[in-house]
Amino acid sequence: MATTTLPPPPQAPLTKKDFQTNQEVRWCPGCGDYAILNAVQAVFPELGIPREKFVVISGIGCSSRFPYYMNTYGFHTIHGRAPAVATGVKLMRPDLEVWVATGDGDALSIGGNHTIHMLRRNVGLKVLLFNNKIYGLTKGQYSPTSEFGKKTKSTPYGTTDRPFNPISLAIGSEATFVARSVDVFQQHLKDVLKSASAHRGSAFIEILQNCNIFNDGAWLDVTEKDARSEHVVQLEHGKPLIFGKKRDKGIRLNGLDLEVVQLGNGVSESDLLVHDEAHPRPSYAFLLAHMEQRPGFPTPIGVLRNWNDVPRYEDVVKSQIDEVIAQRGKGDLAKLLRAGDTWEVKA
Amino acid sequence: MATIIELPKRKHEVIDRAVIRFCGDSGDGMQITGSQFTNTVALYGNDLATFPDYPAEIRAPAGTLPGVSGFQVQFSSSDVFTPGDTVDALVAMNPAALKMNIADLRPNGILIVNKDDFGETDLRKAQATTNPLEDHSLDGYRLFAIDLTRLTRAALQDLGLDAKSMDRCKNFFALGMCYWLYNRPMESTYRWLDGKFAKKPLLAEANKLAMKAGYSYCEATEAFQVTYEIPPAKLSPGIYRNMSGNQALALGFITASQKSGLPLFQGSYPITPASDILHELSGYKSFGVTTFQAEDEIAAITSAIGASYAGALAITTTSGPGMALKTEALGLAVMTELPLVICNIQRGGPSTGLPTKTEQADLLQALFGRNSEAPIPILAASTPGDCFWVAIEASRIAVKYMIPVIILSDGYLANGAEPWRIPNLEDIPAFPVKFETNPEGFQPYKRNPETLSRPWAVPGTPGLEHRLGGLEKQEVTGNVNYEPLNHETMVRLRAAKVEAIGQDVPDVVPAGDPEGELLIVAWGSTYGAITAALAPQRAKGHRIGHVHLRHLNPLPRNLGEVMERYRHVLVPEMNMGQLVWLLRAKYLVDAQGFNKIQGRPFKQSEIEGKIEAILE
Numbered sequence: 001m002a003t004t005t006l007p008p009p010p011q012a013p014l015t016k017k018d019f020q021t022n023q024e025v026r027w028c029p030g031c032g033d034y035a036i037l038n039a040v041q042a043v044f045p046e047l048g049i050p051r052e053k054f055v056v057i058s059g060i061g062c063s064s065r066f067p068y069y070m071n072t073y074g075f076h077t078i079h080g081r082a083p084a085v086a087t088g089v090k091l092m093r094p095d096l097e098v099w100v101a102t103g104d105g106d107a108l109s110i111g112g113n114h115t116i117h118m119l120r121r122n123v124g125l126k127v128l129l130f131n132n133k134i135y136g137l138t139k140g141q142y143s144p145t146s147e148f149g150k151k152t153k154s155t156p157y158g159t160t161d162r163p164f165n166p167i168s169l170a171i172g173s174e175a176t177f178v179a180r181s182v183d184v185f186q187q188h189l190k191d192v193l194k195s196a197s198a199h200r201g202s203a204f205i206e207i208l209q210n211c212n213i214f215n216d217g218a219w220l221d222v223t224e225k226d227a228r229s230e231h232v233v234q235l236e237h238g239k240p241l242i243f244g245k246k247r248d249k250g251i252r253l254n255g256l257d258l259e260v261v262q263l264g265n266g267v268s269e270s271d272l273l274v275h276d277e278a279h280p281r282p283s284y285a286f287l288l289a290h291m292e293q294r295p296g297f298p299t300p301i302g303v304l305r306n307w308n309d310v311p312r313y314e315d316v317v318k319s320q321i322d323e324v325i326a327q328r329g330k331g332d333l334a335k336l337l338r339a340g341d342t343w344e345v346k347a
Numbered sequence: 348m349a350t351i352i353e354l355p356k357r358k359h360e361v362i363d364r365a366v367i368r369f370c371g372d373s374g375d376g377m378q379i380t381g382s383q384f385t386n387t388v389a390l391y392g393n394d395l396a397t398f399p400d401y402p403a404e405i406r407a408p409a410g411t412l413p414g415v416s417g418f419q420v421q422f423s424s425s426d427v428f429t430p431g432d433t434v435d436a437l438v439a440m441n442p443a444a445l446k447m448n449i450a451d452l453r454p455n456g457i458l459i460v461n462k463d464d465f466g467e468t469d470l471r472k473a474q475a476t477t478n479p480l481e482d483h484s485l486d487g488y489r490l491f492a493i494d495l496t497r498l499t500r501a502a503l504q505d506l507g508l509d510a511k512s513m514d515r516c517k518n519f520f521a522l523g524m525c526y527w528l529y530n531r532p533m534e535s536t537y538r539w540l541d542g543k544f545a546k547k548p549l550l551a552e553a554n555k556l557a558m559k560a561g562y563s564y565c566e567a568t569e570a571f572q573v574t575y576e577i578p579p580a581k582l583s584p585g586i587y588r589n590m591s592g593n594q595a596l597a598l599g600f601i602t603a604s605q606k607s608g609l610p611l612f613q614g615s616y617p618i619t620p621a622s623d624i625l626h627e628l629s630g631y632k633s634f635g636v637t638t639f640q641a642e643d644e645i646a647a648i649t650s651a652i653g654a655s656y657a658g659a660l661a662i663t664t665t666s667g668p669g670m671a672l673k674t675e676a677l678g679l680a681v682m683t684e685l686p687l688v689i690c691n692i693q694r695g696g697p698s699t700g701l702p703t704k705t706e707q708a709d710l711l712q713a714l715f716g717r718n719s720e721a722p723i724p725i726l727a728a729s730t731p732g733d734c735f736w737v738a739i740e741a742s743r744i745a746v747k748y749m750i751p752v753i754i755l756s757d758g759y760l761a762n763g764a765e766p767w768r769i770p771n772l773e774d775i776p777a778f779p780v781k782f783e784t785n786p787e788g789f790q791p792y793k794r795n796p797e798t799l800s801r802p803w804a805v806p807g808t809p810g811l812e813h814r815l816g817g818l819e820k821q822e823v824t825g826n827v828n829y830e831p832l833n834h835e836t837m838v839r840l841r842a843a844k845v846e847a848i849g850q851d852v853p854d855v856v857p858a859g860d861p862e863g864e865l866l867i868v869a870w871g872s873t874y875g876a877i878t879a880a881l882a883p884q885r886a887k888g889h890r891i892g893h894v895h896l897r898h899l900n901p902l903p904r905n906l907g908e909v910m911e912r913y914r915h916v917l918v919p920e921m922n923m924g925q926l927v928w929l930l931r932a933k934y935l936v937d938a939q940g941f942n943k944i945q946g947r948p949f950k951q952s953e954i955e956g957k958i959e960a961i962l963e
Contacts, residue, residue: 021814023826052809057653060817067814068827073806075656076816077649078679084646088653088661089806091637092612096657096806117642317637324632331634333605337598337769340588341535343390345768347584 014045019054021071032183032209033062036130037069039189040099044072047097047197055098057086059106062137062211063130066101080111083118086125087313094314097197099126104145105135108164112144119173121313122201126193129166129206130183134215152214167289167304170204171282177203178285178305183210184223188234188301195303201312222299235288235302240272243298251291251298258287260296277306358573359530364423365577366431367525369518370448371440371461373406373416376518380438381418382764383536384525389589389766390535392579393422396875397764398430398948403619403702410464410472415447424578428875430763432950436528438521440464440495442473449485457571458488459524461517463496491570495520502560503553512550516557523561530576533558582766590767592731592760593620596664596690597627599738601634604660606739606777607746611636612654612661614647616669619702620758621692624664644672648689652676655685656815658782658805660742664690666758667709668699674717677751681721681841683815684792684801686745686752688738693757695946704946705758707871708922713753714900714929720838722845724748725899727755729874732767734760737897743778748848749800755899757921759872759948786810791825799844801825845901852898854905862912863890864962868938870896870926873919873949880954889962899926907934915961917941919949 019041027033044054054072058064060079067074073096077085082100090098107115107129118125134152135141141154145166149158170178177199181189189207196203208219221231233243233251241251242263250272252261261267276284285305292299325331369380378399385397398419407414421431436457439445441464452458465480479485480492499517500510519536526533537555544551565571604611613636615625629638637654641647648663655661665673670691680687693709695701713725726741728734734756741752783789783802791813792801804811813825821828822836857866859881867877874895881893892913896902910916910930916938918927924940931938941957943949 050809052807052812055806067816072812074812074814074816075653075683076814076818077652078675078817081645081649081676084641084649085653085656087646088612088614088639088650088655088659089657090653091639091650092610092654092657092659093805093807113642114646117646317639321632321635321637325635328633331601331631333601333634334772336601336631336634337772338586338588341386341390341538342586342588342769343392344586345392345579345582345584 014051016041016045018051019044019071021069023068025069026065027062028213030212031062032132032211033066033130035183035186036128036189036207036209037066039186039193040070040128043190043193043197046194049097053095053097055086055089055096056101057082057089057098058101059111060137061103061106061135063101063103063128063209064106080106080109081114082106083111083114083123083125083127087118087121087123090123090125090314091317094124094312094318098124099128101128102130104129104131104133104143104166108144108166108169116169116173119170119175119202119204122174122176122310124200124202124312124314126196126203127205129204130209131166131206132209132211132215133218134211136211136214140214165289165293166206168286171286171289171305174282175204175305176201176307176310177303179204179303180206180208180301182208182219182222182301185301192303195306199306200308201310222301231298233291233298233300235275235277235300235304237275237277237303240269240274242269242272258291258297277303278308279305280307280309357569357571359576360573361576361578363425363577364421364427365435365529365575366419366421366433367436367438368417368419368434368448368451369438369521370415370417370444371518372409372444373402373404373414374409375416375440376515377416377418377440380518380522381420383522383539385420385764386539386589387526387531387533387535388420388422388529388577389587391531392582393424393577394427394580394582394766395420395422395764396427396430398759399762401703408472410441410443410469412443412447412473415444417444417448422577424580426580427765428879429948429951432952436525438525440518440521442469442475442479445479446473446475452488454487456488457491457528458485459491459493459521461495461521462492463494493564493570498560498564499557502556506549506553506556508549508553512553516553519554519557520561520564523558524565526558527562527565528571528574530574533562583768585768587766587768589764590732590735591623591762591764592728592734592756593623593692593762594627595732595734595767596738596754596756597624597631599735600628600660600662600688600742601631601636602735602772602775603739603742604634604636606775607660607742608779609658609660609746612651612659613638613664614641614649614651614654614661615639615664616641616644616647618644618666618669620694620761621664621666621669621690623761624690624692644669645676648673648676649679651687652680652683652685655687656683656806658803660746661686662688662690664692666692666694667696667712670709670712671716677723678717678719678721679817680751681717681723682817682820684749686749686803688741688745688752688754690754690756692761693755701946703758705872705948706921706944706946707755707757707873708925708944709755710870710899710922710925711928713755720842722842722900723751723753724845724848724901725753725755726897727871727899728760729871729895729897731760731763731765735767739775740897744848744851746780746803747778747800748798748844749803750844755871757872782808783811784808790823791815792820792823794840797847799840799847849901849904852901852903855894855896855903855909857892857894857909859885859892860890861892863892864913865889865891865915865917865958866910866913867891867893867917867919868896868910868926868930869893869919870899873921876949876951876954877919879951880958884955884958889958891958896926902933907936910934910936910938915939917957917961919943919954919957921948
């Protein structure tokens with residue numbers, strides 16, 4: 001008699017509510033983290049993944065309280081180590097959807113080593129880097145992304161360090177998916193999160209986030225309604241790089257560099273750089289990454305790089321094990337214990 | 348009638364035991380020579396113990412004193428517990444090796460040196476002012492100064508090898524001589540060479556020829572008047588193989604993986620002398636083992652914590668400095684109550700210390716080396732083969748009690764080898780693990796009343812979504828909680844859980860006398876020297892017992908009572924006195940330490956000397 005497999009009982013589709021916990025959210029009122037939590041809780045039910053398959057892993061810092069507020073499996077680990085813990089989870093369970101919540105201090109300072117190695121290995125993790133350019137939980141010291149000369153509690157005369165650009169660090173670490181969004185750009189953020197989830201390897205998302213207590217307005221250039229369109233270029237795959245209130249400015253390639261051009265006067269859209277997130281070489285995304293550090297250039301947001309030709313680390317590890325088993329058969333422990341030269345002592 | 352001149356007949360002596368040491372430059376292949384000799388005597392059925400001793404530098408300048416590498420093996424027709432205090436036969440490949448090792452050769456011992464490497468430059472490199480082969484400093488030994496390099500070249504001249512390749516075979520010439528001296532067949536070394544040089548058969552041939560030449564040289568030249576025979580030892584019946592400590596740990600973890608039904612995960616960062624465990628396990632992919640060479644020691648342990656969270660039998664392997672780096676993550680494993688096994692293959696310290704030398708000075712670090720109250724059970728292996736059993740026991744405790752467990756081994760056990768009776772797998776009890784799957788009444792920190800362990804709820808299980816983390820947990824719910832009384836409850840619970848493991852720790856039964864004048868309490872690799880010292884001292888009429896602790900936390904429940912049965916308690920350790928400190932603090936017993944901190948194991952004679960000093 002043939003056996004039939006019954007389809008699983010129909011389940012009500014997941015909603016945002018399914019991803020909220022009963023724990024009181026303890027970020028400061030007005031913190032950008034609320035917006036990020038909101039976007040993630042809105043996107044997770046739309047991904048078509050059962051709730052029990054989600055794991056949210058974090059390090060230490062304000063951002064890293066994130067797992068407590070997500071009704072999924074969650075692990076609030078120790079400072080900087082979330083990518084390493086998450087790598088262990090992924091190696092054992094490639095089927096799980098593992099997201100890492102981290103901050104500029106957690107991911108780029110104390111955990112910098114794990115961040116770059118996770119990215120070069122291309123572990124299938126989605127990394128949300130909340131960048132507020134300050135240490136919030138320890139109450140206001142400068143972070144590795146704080147601008148040069150910034151006065152903070154630990155630098156009353158101004159910082160003397162050059163900051164990291166998280167995007168260029170990620171690209172330099174051979175990341176296969178690199179994106180940037182902003183806490184208050186809810187729809188944009190949700191779109192970026194969805195693209196990240198669809199990417200198989202490491203997905204690195206820098207989220208510009210406002211700490212209204214210790215570094216209020218750090219991203220005002222990007223977020224302020226009036227200034228925003230002049231200071232932000234939204235990257236869309238296959239579309240030219242245009243920005244400005246009147247959409248009258250663009251980015252053009254000039255030799256090995258980029259330049260800002262005014263549209264009109266013989267300069268048309270067809271002269272502009274067309275965004276190609278899937279460009280096989282990282283140099284293009286690297287050029288984009290450095291725009292905002294230059295006067296007159298806008299800050300790019302969106303997916304800078306989305307390259308799918310690199311296998312996921314956990315798949316490579318797993319398939320090596322499978323190949324060895326296919327070639328040699330499943331290990332026989334009794335045989336292994338007797339391997340090599342043996343001798344018998346008779347009674 | 349013609350007169351037949353009879354050559355003096357060679358004497359063939361049957362002896363009980365011998366200690367041989369091969370020493371030379373790091374580039375002379377002394378570790379391989381020693382291991383091959385060991386393998387051969389093991390296959391013959393002798394009991395044995397080895398002591399490889401090599402410098403931290405891969406290749407210190409050739410011929411210099413810091414570049415000397417040595418391999419010692421004691422083999423016998425009766426029980427062997429140590430590699431031997433003094434050496435019966437020393438093979439020294441150059442003046443530096445001779446200078447560094449001659450003190451350990453017993454009077455009238457056999458000394459084989461490579462005469463070809465005693466030129467002016469060689470002597471200068473060894474900082475020798477006179478040539479020991481000519482200055483009568485070696486008169487008290489049976490010296491065989493042989494032109495090993497020249498003879499090896501002569502034996503290999505027809506193979507068409509360059510001089511450098513030929514000279515690389517001279518250690519096998521020496522090995523061949525030793526096989527002749529101790530009447531051992533060369534077949535197993537032939538087999539090894541065939542495997543090792545499968546792709547370079549010419550080199551296999553060259554080494555075989557060199558070895559045969561060494562053997563024939565002894566036969567033809569009558570260099571030695573005596574050959575020795577050491578009959579097989581009377582070990583308990585079974586199938587045996589040679590086993591080093593690190594190898595045994597690796598096999599133990601594979602066994603634990605099968606007995607628990609959990610896939611094995613190893614997160615590790617290369618460090619001497621622990622790396623061999625990673626080398627071994629990374630080769631066992633067909634057992635479904637996942638090995639992860641992490642970017643650093645911290646990622647090595649935290650990836651293992653992640654793997655454990657995801658349902659693996661997770662281990663991390665390291666040595667002292669790496670252990671220091673893992674400290675914070677150990678606290679996380681304590682707080683999240685996830686099973687994990689941490690192997691610390693101790694070496695001389697502090698800091699980088701003596702990477703290739705042995706020590707057992709990380710006991711108190713294992714016990715207390717974390718912020719706040721973070722108790723962790725500790726097990727220590729006593730012999731290379733015992734590492735196998737300790738790996739299984741540590742894994743069993745880790746998953747049964749949902750707790751990280753530390754294994755202490757050391758460089759001496761890790762690299763030392765002994766004959767190991769291969770166990771029947773059926774005789775090793777299984778400890779199948781059941782993950783939590785039932786959402787009804789699930790609470791992440793609800794405890795099993797007997798073990799105080801919490802449920803292991805693996806991500807992917809529907810209905811058990813929960814959050815773990817390093818912040819203090821509320822009892823039962825596991826929610827973040829900062830209340831004063833809850834914290835005290837949880838601190839006490841974590842300690843009580845370690846204490847509960849005591850129900851699985853067998854009572855100690857002293858070896859030797861069950862009561863009397865002196866009890867030796869010890870742990871780890873001092874087992875061999877103490878065991879060897881016990882019999883001769885008891886034969887003198889002393890009433891001595893020996894307790895060797897496998898469980899260092901929690902300690903066996905009857906230990907205090909056992910110590911009271913003896914007038915003196917002696918605790919030999921390769922540290923400044925860590926276990927003795929613990930015993931004095933915990934039991935208010937007047938235990939005294941006996942401490943050696945030289946990067947070398949105790950000698951039997953040192954233990955005996957101390958016993959005599961106390962009792963006579």
